[in-house]
Amino acid sequence: MIQYVVKRILSLVPVLGVVAVVVFALVHLSPGDPASVILGPDASADDIRQLRDELGLNRPVPQQFASWLGNALTGDLGTSIYSGTPVTSVFLDYFRPTLSLAIFAQIIGILVAVPMGVFAALYRGKWMDGALMSFALVGISVPSFLMGLLLILFFAVFLNWLPVAGYAPLSEGLGTHLEYLLLPAISLGFIQAALITRITRAAMLEVMNNAYVKTARAKGLSRATVVIKHTLRNAFIPILEIIGQTFTTLIAGAVVVEFVFNIPGLGQLIVNSVERRDFPVIQGTVLLVAFGYVLINLFIDLIYGVVDPRVRLDQ
């Protein structure tokens, strides 16, 4: 087992190496540079050249890469050209809102989707099933930004119940925190809910056809007990699986929602940094995100390994 884990961890090194090279190359070979953005639209070519010099951007690209990689290996991802703050702390600042949003959206997704999927399965072929599944179809089809705009229009502009946009960190109290996150989480969770509903329904149907479910019914157990204790519990494995797998896509999907709701999350950070060519932030953030992804995947694989010994490839 330990050997397997070590092997898996070592295999991450080339993956991250490739990411580092590709990101660095993309950032430095595409047109546009921070100096011309900082100096504004009327700046002269000389000024831009001078600032590029001062920022160290006129050094040969391989040399810049070597010094960046060297620092990155010691955990120093550089500082933002704009704010002067270290990239790692910028990353953490912007990661928290995204994480909050993703978790909240996931919770909303599950709370809505699981009951819907269960009812759709129980009333298979009936009008309720059709209605719930159409709802799920709409959920998958409606883009999250449109959903977001509609929610803003109704709950924030007409009813004035919730703020239109913005973000309050957890330190301002859970209530305020959630108040700002509710609408974005709904628009993001809606898509998630649609997906989970369909999986829940399919999983429920599969389990419902098992002999033990029929036995439980025949034994005279109430319908609710059968559904909750015997069916849903057993159907939950594929549901959990899809929840885990889609969590990372949820973070990616947050980009658009963050823009509509003006949440200072990772998506905004990356887009803003690309727009003004804040090279260290783009490189550092992408590298850290990639690192996060491979770690999550590694973790999931290891869990499989624990649950299912056949997965341990060293044997």
Place this chain on the structure above:
Amino acid sequence: MTKSLKTSAAVMALAAMAGGAFAQDRTEVRIAYDTIPPSIDPHMSTAYATMDFAAQIFEPLVTLNADYEPELVLAESIDVSEDGKTYTITLREGVTFHNGEPLTADDAVASMQRWKERSILARGTLSDATFEKVDDMTLALKLAEPAPLTLSVIGNPMQFAGIMPEEIVANAPAQGVTEYVGTGPYRVENWDTDQEMHLAKFEDYSSLDTPPNGLAGAKEPGVDDVYMEIVTDDSTRVSGLRSGQYDIALRLPHDNADQIVNDEALKIFAEDYAFLGMFFNKKHGPFSDIKLRQAVSAALNMEEILYASLGNDRFFSLEHSLAAPSQVLWYNDAGEELYNQDDADKARRLIEESSYDGEELRFLVSRAYPLHFYAAIVVQQQLQEVGLNVELAEYDWATLLEYRADPEAWDLFASEFTFEPTPINAIFLHSKNEYAGWTDSPEIDRLVEEIRVTEDQDEALELFKELQTEVMEYAPYIRYGNYKPLHGLAEEIEGFTVSNNIILSNLSVAD
């Protein structure tokens, strides 16, 4: 302290929202701002967003009033020597920086010197000038040649000469100062880069007692806190204004004007701000031929172009003058016959006479500025109709800036310019500025230089008319016309004005 302030502000805002009309003395204003400023350092950047933020924090020695005339701000007096080469500037007593230190000549000299090295305008017009300390409260500006327009240059609101403490100037990082210490009516309480700037009223601000006039005069904020929130999404700014979350929302899509006008709780602010246009690449490619530029000038119908961009004629005006109509001194209609010609036959004839051979004409444009983009689509159509093969090359802003610097990468680019207080100083006129498009007309250069040193006003004006006619003939660029950005305000907001940059110094909230 910051945190608790912020919390109570948020609670208040929520309470105000929940309760609808929450009648009590409002002491804070929330502004939804549309772009992230690339820098807050006024000496560094030529971006308008930089000025909008920096002008609330920093102050210059001299500024321009609403009529573009110089007025003193941090200077108590300015004496010009007989020969016109020495300006003795005495600083106002009792002015303190946000860090509590008093303003001295050392600070002014350090700031002016840095500004002079950075500012494109100063380098073009004051290149041989020096700023020297005379005593603790006096400095001298020494010029090589007398220049009657010097004060307008020092007071120019773009890339303005904000005064900062000497030690901050001395330790400024390459990408611009990161400590925002000025003498202005607001101090920076907190700046969450990319998110929000909390400006707090500066209690020790020493205001002038002349009435507010453009960027000049008294500055007496009626509110304690101003929050400039960066909200880049257009529809979010509109929704936030309508819901009451923002008191002011800047640069809204013009399509939303009716919606705001029809809302009783809201009002709009729309005044002449800049001209929209496009620049020719005169260094390389087909537009180095003056005939082809004149053909474009002949072909275009400005009304159609502006209507497509702004959707309503109340937001634009057909103007070709180098000066804004409000610049009464300079404004004139010389060269009018060459503006908005909409003459396809003339255009075809000029194309025939030119060396144009059907090459593709690359028109650089960025959707970061939707107005530029909408206009470019109509321009493309109009030019295609007379036989010019115009291709739109659409990029993000940073890419556009890079390509624009390369004479071989483009033929046209879309842009806009706010009104230059002294129109001859517009960066795109004199060849020395080497502004993208590379205007290179000895005649234009000569006229600009002559006007700069002409002391007699009438004479200067005659030369200026000549310059304007020459510009229309030479066609370094095409002006579509002037436009008014749309800002939305809550009905109770008073004292909001714009003069080159937004002015928040006399903002108040009515009961």
